[in-house]
Structure formats: C-alpha cells, structure tokens
Amino acid sequence: MSNNVRGPSSALTEFLRDAGITATTIARRAATRTREEQQQQQPEAGPSRPANTNRRRRSTRASGYASDELDEPENSAVPEDAMQVDEAASPTKKRKLTKAAEAKLKAQEKKKLGKKDGGDEDEEEDAYTAPSKSLWATSAGPKPPVGSFEKCAICEKQFTVTKYTMASSSGSGFLCHQCAKAGGVDPFKKPAVPKKRKAPVEKRNITKFEEKRFPTLVNICIQLITKHINDIEVLGDIGVLNVEAISKALSKNRGLTQDNVHLFYNTSNDSLTLFDATNLPSPALETLAYHNRNLTSLRLDFCGHLDDTAFNVFSTSLNVLERIELLGPFLIRPPAWKKFFTTHPNLEGFLVTQSPRFDIECVTTLVEHCPGIKDLRLKEIGKIDDAFLEQIQELGGLRHLDISDPSHSCSEDAIVSLLAAIGSGLSYLNVSKHSALTDAFLTDGLLAHTGNLAALTISYLPELTDAGVGAFFDEWASNGPLNILDASRNDVLGDLALEGILKHSGHKLMQLNINGWKDVGADALNIIGRLGVEMRKLDVGFCRALDDFVVKMWLEGEKKRGAQTGGCRALEELKVWGCNRVTSACPRKKGVVIQGIESQASR
Known part of the structure; x- marks a missing residue:
C-alpha cells in the first residue's frame, strides 16, 4: 500500500484510489443500483429480481468493498463477511481496513509529516498544499505530454504544457499558469516545511563589578546640560575639559547636530574635539573652520560628511593648525589632501584612520612640505604598501608611528629598513595586522634599532x-x-x-x-x-x-x-x-x- 499522500487528500482517500475506487466508479455503481431499483418497481418484474439484487449485493460484499455503503456511519456494525476476500475472483484487490487499522494508518501519516503524538486527532486534511494528482482525473482526459501546446480553458490562449500545468475545475480543459494563479491556486507553490521547535538557548549572566559612587556636582551639571542642549544659548567659560566632557556625553546618543554644535565654537579656542560628527553635514563643518580660526589642535571622529569643499576651507582658514586627527574622512580626494599639506608646513601631528583615497602622492607631498611631523598615524589605509614606508623614512623626527591594519601586509624587510632609519627616536609603535612579520622583525628591527619605546602594539601577528x-x-x-x-x-x-x-x-x-x-x-x-x-x-x-x-x-x-x-x-x-x-x-x-x-x- 502506497503512503505517498499528496495534496489535501486524506489517508483513506488515497488508499481507496490505489484500490481503484474513485468518485467516478462510485457514481457509476450508484447509477447501476438506481436503475435496478427502478426495474424492480415495474409490474413485469418477477419475484426473482430481489434475489438477483441481493446476490449482486452479496457479490459486492464478497469482493471486499461495499461501494453503496461507503458513507455509512462509523458506529454501524460491519458484517463479518465484509472482511472475507475472494482471492480467486479478485487477486489484485486488497482488504478493507478496520477502524483500528485505519487509525494506525493515520498515525503513521502524521508521524511522517512531522506531527507530534497527541495532536488533533480529528484533523484529516494534510498540511501539504501542493496540487494533488487527483486534479488530473477529470473529464478533460490525461495530462498532455510536456512540451506540447494546449489552449487555456479560460483565456483561450495557447500555452506550452509543463509539469506544473493544471486542469480546470470544470473539467473542460487545462489552464495556463496565469489563469491558475488567478483562480487562487499557485502551481509553483512548494510544500510547507514543518517547523521544528528550537531548543531553549542557555542564557548567561555577564557580571560587571564596579564601585557605585555618588556623582560629583560637575557630573550632574554635565548631565543636565546634555539633556537640555537644544535649549542652551551659550556654554560660557567652563574650561576645555568640561567642554570635551559635554561633547563626549552627546556622542553617546549622537545628539551633536548642526543646531547645537555652535555652542562649542569660539574664536578663542585653540583646541576642539568632537567625538561624533555623524550628523554634521559639509556646510556645518565649513562653519567650524570659519568660527575657530585660532585652532592649533582639531579632532573629528566619524566625520564621514567631510568632503573636498569643507576640507579646502580647513586649508585656507585654519592657518595655525599644528595637529589634526580625523576618523573616517572617506570623501576627501588626493588633491584636497595635497593642498592641505602645502598650506600647513608647520604641521606636527597628522593622525588619520580609514581614508581609502589616501595614496602614495599624498604621502610624498606630506613628507616634502611637512618635514616637522612628529606624530603620524596612517591606520586602515587601503593603499599603504612598501612605497609608503620608503617615503616615511625621510621623517627623521618621528616619535609616534601607527601603520596598523593595512589591506595587505607590508614586507618584513621594508619595516626593518624603516626602523633602521627612524627607530631610535620612536616612543610609540603600532604594526598590528602586518601578518608577514616574524621573529626576525623583533631581533633585526626592534632589538637592533630602537631604544626609547614606551608603548608597543604587536597584535594580530600570527608568525610570532x-x-x-x-x-x-x-x-x-x-x-x-x-x-x-x-x-x-x-x-x-x-x-x-x-x-x-x-x-x-x-x-x-x-x-x-x-x-x-x-x-x-x-x-x-x-x-x-x-x-x-x-x-x-x-x-x-x-x-x-x-x-x-x-x-x-x-x-x-x-x-x-x-x-x-x-x-x-x-x-x-x-x-x-x-x-x-x-x-x-x-x-x-x-x-x-x-x-x-x-x-x-x-x-
């Protein structure tokens, strides 16, 4: 017995179909019975008619199936002779299932579909919603071969038959895919995969031990100012440290905007730090340069909106700038970089992180026009290579060097040569993620050419x-x-x-x-x-x-x-x-x- 149930058919329906009992055969037998009963009611009908009918009914019972009583109530008694099969007369027909066997078959089908025991026992419809093979058993005849041409029963347009082609519900022909979907049946719909219950995920407590202290009066004031930053007209003379603390507090929720950033601008400022410039467009950054002309130190984190237009204003307006630190200046192109280096020959600190357009020409211009550089950071610069390091060797006064996180590691020989040129004056060195470095870098580079290092970062070096x-x-x-x-x-x-x-x-x-x-x-x-x-x-x-x-x-x-x-x-x-x-x-x-x-x- 096949258990390959498809479509909305129940297990019993599929079993009867395999045995040759379909809606067509049932209708034919019912018509035969009606015709016999009409003949019995005619006057010329002899007393032998009922006997023939009973004999026909007995032969039907002997075959194992009572097609006229398929819909009788479940609580009706089943005669014993209904279970007897005349194997000589019909060797291919199978036995009719008892209620226990039918229940067992349903349980097996539910288990096959991933259903759990103890579920809805009254549910006879299958969760599988793909078209059933019984849709082909219509008066339209067998399914045409795949690749042949047919005319749609609804729109009357010619279409190519595929394995997804479906018969019309009226039985007058077959449907194209568009008409099948318009009728509410998707021939391409895949069977629903039974959902598996996920195992409970074990939760972990992450404990952080920290001493709880009462906030100082300064901290309370900073929190109050941060909360009402849009209602404040001026910060006043509160000191550089407090201004940076307010800027840091605003960066936690990205509350620094072009409407309140003017509170941090002052022509007397010599240092300015904005920890989150995400919400500052290019015009707001231009205003920064106009209102802080005396800056000697500038730090902008997450300055993704800083473009060539605003950076050119930095080159012309921030004339006394000696140190600049930028995180994420993605939009600045090489001409703007070179103009800035040309206009700032007294630059001592240039610290840049994540600038994919910074190339070898920018480094060459930096070394040529800013020979007094002491702090240099070229972190996460995609184009950095050995040629960069050859140019950096000319900066003999370097004390802080960060060339970490390159796209591709520089060679060990190039880094050793760099240390041979400038290593004696370095106090900070970061060469993280230069994966080509081995123990020879330590002995031939650091051991031989450095003597004043106070801070060293050598993380992500797998060859050590x-x-x-x-x-x-x-x-x-x-x-x-x-x-x-x-x-x-x-x-x-x-x-x-x-x-x-x-x-x-x-x-x-x-x-x-x-x-x-x-x-x-x-x-x-x-x-x-x-x-x-x-x-x-x-x-x-x-x-x-x-x-x-x-x-x-x-x-x-x-x-x-x-x-x-x-x-x-x-x-x-x-x-x-x-x-x-x-x-x-x-x-x-x-x-x-x-x-x-x-x-x-x-x-």
Whole structure:
C-alpha cells in the first residue's frame, strides 16, 4: 500500500484510489443500483429480481468493498463477511481496513509529516498544499505530454504544457499558469516545511563589578546640560575639559547636530574635539573652520560628511593648525589632501584612520612640505604598501608611528629598513595586522634599532612564536621598560613570552593586553601579581587557565613569611571575557572594575 499522500487528500482517500475506487466508479455503481431499483418497481418484474439484487449485493460484499455503503456511519456494525476476500475472483484487490487499522494508518501519516503524538486527532486534511494528482482525473482526459501546446480553458490562449500545468475545475480543459494563479491556486507553490521547535538557548549572566559612587556636582551639571542642549544659548567659560566632557556625553546618543554644535565654537579656542560628527553635514563643518580660526589642535571622529569643499576651507582658514586627527574622512580626494599639506608646513601631528583615497602622492607631498611631523598615524589605509614606508623614512623626527591594519601586509624587510632609519627616536609603535612579520622583525628591527619605546602594539601577528618573543624581551636591554604593551590575538604565545615580558617591563607596565593567549598557564599569570605593581589596566580575555584564585592573588597579593606581599595595588580595570573559570564568586576590590565574568546560571 502506497503512503505517498499528496495534496489535501486524506489517508483513506488515497488508499481507496490505489484500490481503484474513485468518485467516478462510485457514481457509476450508484447509477447501476438506481436503475435496478427502478426495474424492480415495474409490474413485469418477477419475484426473482430481489434475489438477483441481493446476490449482486452479496457479490459486492464478497469482493471486499461495499461501494453503496461507503458513507455509512462509523458506529454501524460491519458484517463479518465484509472482511472475507475472494482471492480467486479478485487477486489484485486488497482488504478493507478496520477502524483500528485505519487509525494506525493515520498515525503513521502524521508521524511522517512531522506531527507530534497527541495532536488533533480529528484533523484529516494534510498540511501539504501542493496540487494533488487527483486534479488530473477529470473529464478533460490525461495530462498532455510536456512540451506540447494546449489552449487555456479560460483565456483561450495557447500555452506550452509543463509539469506544473493544471486542469480546470470544470473539467473542460487545462489552464495556463496565469489563469491558475488567478483562480487562487499557485502551481509553483512548494510544500510547507514543518517547523521544528528550537531548543531553549542557555542564557548567561555577564557580571560587571564596579564601585557605585555618588556623582560629583560637575557630573550632574554635565548631565543636565546634555539633556537640555537644544535649549542652551551659550556654554560660557567652563574650561576645555568640561567642554570635551559635554561633547563626549552627546556622542553617546549622537545628539551633536548642526543646531547645537555652535555652542562649542569660539574664536578663542585653540583646541576642539568632537567625538561624533555623524550628523554634521559639509556646510556645518565649513562653519567650524570659519568660527575657530585660532585652532592649533582639531579632532573629528566619524566625520564621514567631510568632503573636498569643507576640507579646502580647513586649508585656507585654519592657518595655525599644528595637529589634526580625523576618523573616517572617506570623501576627501588626493588633491584636497595635497593642498592641505602645502598650506600647513608647520604641521606636527597628522593622525588619520580609514581614508581609502589616501595614496602614495599624498604621502610624498606630506613628507616634502611637512618635514616637522612628529606624530603620524596612517591606520586602515587601503593603499599603504612598501612605497609608503620608503617615503616615511625621510621623517627623521618621528616619535609616534601607527601603520596598523593595512589591506595587505607590508614586507618584513621594508619595516626593518624603516626602523633602521627612524627607530631610535620612536616612543610609540603600532604594526598590528602586518601578518608577514616574524621573529626576525623583533631581533633585526626592534632589538637592533630602537631604544626609547614606551608603548608597543604587536597584535594580530600570527608568525610570532612563544620562544622567539620570550628570547627577544630577555635580550632587549637597550630599551627601557615599556609602559603600554598590546600583544593580543597572538594565540600561539604563552608562558615563555609572558615571563620574558614581565621580567623586562613588569615593574613599569601600566597597561597590558594579552587577550587570546589561550595556552598561557596559571603560574605565568601569577607573575603579573608579583611584578605588576604599577598595573592600571589589564586584559586577559580568553586565557583558559585564569580562575578565581589567580584574580585573588592579583587583587590581594600573597603571603610570604606571614606578610602580605605583591598584588596589582594600582589596578583600575580588569577584563576577563571568555575566562570560564572565573565565577561570580571571585574576590572584588574597591576601585577595581571587573568586566566579563560569565556565570552559567540562567537569568
């Protein structure tokens, strides 16, 4: 028996169709019975007619199907002889199902369609809505072969028969796809996939320990000003730090607009910082240059609307500008950059992030007209390559260099040559994501040509090795201890590298980031608590060996000969994201913010 049920047919209907019982055969038998009853009522009908009718009815019962009584109530009794099959007379016909067998068949069909036990037992309609094969069993005849031409029964237009062609409901022919859709039946509709119940997602509590303090009067005033910024006519003389604090507070909800930004403009300003210039169009940025002519330092974050027109105003109006920091100046083209460098020969700081149109001609102009550059940042510059570094070698007075996050890594030889030219004067260096750098960069570049570095960022350098980094710091005696070190996302670094770092710079380090050092051990982590007396910020995310006991040692120190020694006593911020062994029961300390504790208890 086939269980391949299609369309809105029930299991019983499909079973009867396989046995050869359709609406056509039922109608034919009903017509035959009516004709016999009419013959019985005629006067010439003999007494043998009822016997023949009974005999015909008995033969129908013997065949296994009573087509005249298919619609009788379910509670009616089924004669025993109805279950007897005359196999010799009809070997291909199958037995009529009992109620128990029919219920079992329905249960199997529901299970096949993904239905759960205990669902709606009275539902006989299938969730499958694709056209049933029974639609072809009409007076229109069999389905024409695919590729042949037919005339639509409704619009009478000729169309090509496909496997999706459907017969009309009146049985007068077949329908084109447009008329089939217009009739409310989509021949291309796919069967509905039963929805699977999603497993409940385990929720995690991310705990952040932070000391709650009462806000100062200055903080309350800043919050009040930020809330009513559009109602304030002038800020007055409140100091540069407070102005920056208000600008930073407004940037949290992007509340800085061209209507209230004039509150930060003043001809006496020598420094201006706008932490979110997203809502400032190009004309508002032009106004900035006109109303702040005495600026020597300018910082604009998210300045995506800064175009050539506004930047040319910067070139002509901000004549005494010495330092500019821009985040996201996507629209500035090389001619505008070169004009700015030409008009600002006294520029000392040029720090740009995300400028895809900044090319080698811009760097050449910068080096030629601004030889006094001390702070240079070319971060996330898509066109940076070895030719850029050859030009930068001419800037002998550099003390701050950031060439991180390039589209393609510069070669190791080019970076070593750059350090050979300018490395002795550098105090800050960031070469993150230059994936071509290996341990040779440390020994041939930093070890040989630097001696004044205080901050170093070497994150995302996959070719560095644990032993190579450890040996480098052991030998780097020519350079004093570092204050800031970011070596995050170097997953092969471990105990040797951390021990070398802490022996070289542990007692002077104020910021250390080893996020992603998954294999570093607890013993090496404990050294941070013994030597990191000046540590302010520490990021040890995804260090698997970190647990509550190591955190306790960092915060409280350890006992030696009855006295408490060590500990990161100056620690202010600790990040432990991804450290599953650190629980919500880890020790806390006043003044220390701990971020990223993951407790497995659900909310």
